[in-house]
Every structure is written in C-alpha cells, then in structure tokens.
Amino acid sequence: MTPPTPHVLTVDTATKDLRTADHLLRELAAGLALTERGFGCTHLVRDGRPRVALSFALESAAARDTARDRLTAQGHQVADGAPDAHGRAVLFPGAAALTGVLPVGEILAASAIDAVTVLGTPGAPDPGTPLDTRGHVRPQWRDGRLVLAAQPAAGGVLVPFEHPDPTPCCADH
Structure with a gap:
C-alpha cells in the first residue's frame, strides 16, 4: 500500500541519526495533529550534506497547507512531496x-x-x-x-x- 494521499510534505533537518529523527518526527507530528490514517517517515539523504529528512503524508490538501504553514513558522525547511519512495515509517496506521x-x-x-x-x-x-x-x-x-x-x-x-x-x-x- 502506498500512502493513500498525494498530500505529502518533507521537512529537511540537520539531524544525522535515526533516533533523534524519530524523536523530532513524533514531536512535529503531535503539533500537526497527524491522524491515525497519516504517515510519518524518515529518509536518509545522501548528498553533500548527509542527514535524515522527515516526511508527513496528510489526509487532505488543507491539512498539508496548514502543516506547511506551521512548520515554516517554526523555522523548518519544508517542501512538497517525499524525498524518495523508500521511507522508513515511524508513524503509520495501526x-x-x-x-x-x-x-x-x-x-x-x-x-x-x-x-x-x-x-x-x-x-x-x-x-x-x-x-x-x-x-x-x-x-x-x-x-x-x-x-x-x-x-x-x-x-x-x-x-x-x-x-x-x-x-x-x-x-x-
């Protein structure tokens, strides 16, 4: 099953380890009121600045837009879509x-x-x-x-x- 929504955001982080990324993902998801049907994933970014990015699959375009606004207001770098198709799910239904x-x-x-x-x-x-x-x-x-x-x-x-x-x-x- 792919995330059942095209409403995905990526948060670029300076985090380099998965444990810290998991903690940050849960913290941000709580502030976004991510529902039980949402997904929160980590993605290893291997470019000139290796790090762990976070993605959130939200239920609607309105939820995505609200999340983007909140995350940007908190100083996070946010982009539409997922950084890749191979995320590691931390939050997912069930x-x-x-x-x-x-x-x-x-x-x-x-x-x-x-x-x-x-x-x-x-x-x-x-x-x-x-x-x-x-x-x-x-x-x-x-x-x-x-x-x-x-x-x-x-x-x-x-x-x-x-x-x-x-x-x-x-x-x-």
Whole structure:
C-alpha cells in the first residue's frame, strides 16, 4: 500500500541519526495533529550534506497547507512531496497497537504493514509465527508496499531487524 494521499510534505533537518529523527518526527507530528490514517517517515539523504529528512503524508490538501504553514513558522525547511519512495515509517496506521508479542498475521491485519520478510529466508513467515515487537516497529516502503524486515530470535520468535537501542559504531573506543 502506498500512502493513500498525494498530500505529502518533507521537512529537511540537520539531524544525522535515526533516533533523534524519530524523536523530532513524533514531536512535529503531535503539533500537526497527524491522524491515525497519516504517515510519518524518515529518509536518509545522501548528498553533500548527509542527514535524515522527515516526511508527513496528510489526509487532505488543507491539512498539508496548514502543516506547511506551521512548520515554516517554526523555522523548518519544508517542501512538497517525499524525498524518495523508500521511507522508513515511524508513524503509520495501526502502529500504536504493535506492542508485545503478536502473531505475524495479526500485525498485518491490524496495521498498514503489507508484508513481513525474514532475513535469510525465501518466503513469508507463517501468519501464526510470533513476532516480539520490542516496542520498535519500523517498516520501510518497498515498491509501494510497507514491509517489515524481521529476523529470527531465541525461543522461536521473530524480532524486527532494526533494534530499538543499537550500539553506536565504535562504542568501545
């Protein structure tokens, strides 16, 4: 499923890490009154100034215009459209319900996630396979579909590939 609206804004940031970008995205979304049907994504920008941009898919042109005005008034650089088609969804329909251990089929039924893939396996997991969300579910847009990458974990469960508390690179130096 692609975001069901053409009403998308991008906020260019100076943020360079995903954790900070997630926090900023949630903070800005709260000020925009992003509805349950909205999407908030992060996008890695790899140009001469690497950073994480944010995109918001809003329900209407009026909501987009109001959001643009609010964000611009706060000093943010805002542009229409998404920076790319491969955003990492932080806020999406059903995201709030994805807590604890849930069967893959329930995750697909209760949220905007279209598919779960398991690293190193050719097919989709069985819908009854338990997935421990660890309170951190970040699917990505792939070919117009929201896909959650998962990996096997101890006890026969899956976990999202993206860890909620990653060890920073070179943490032991």
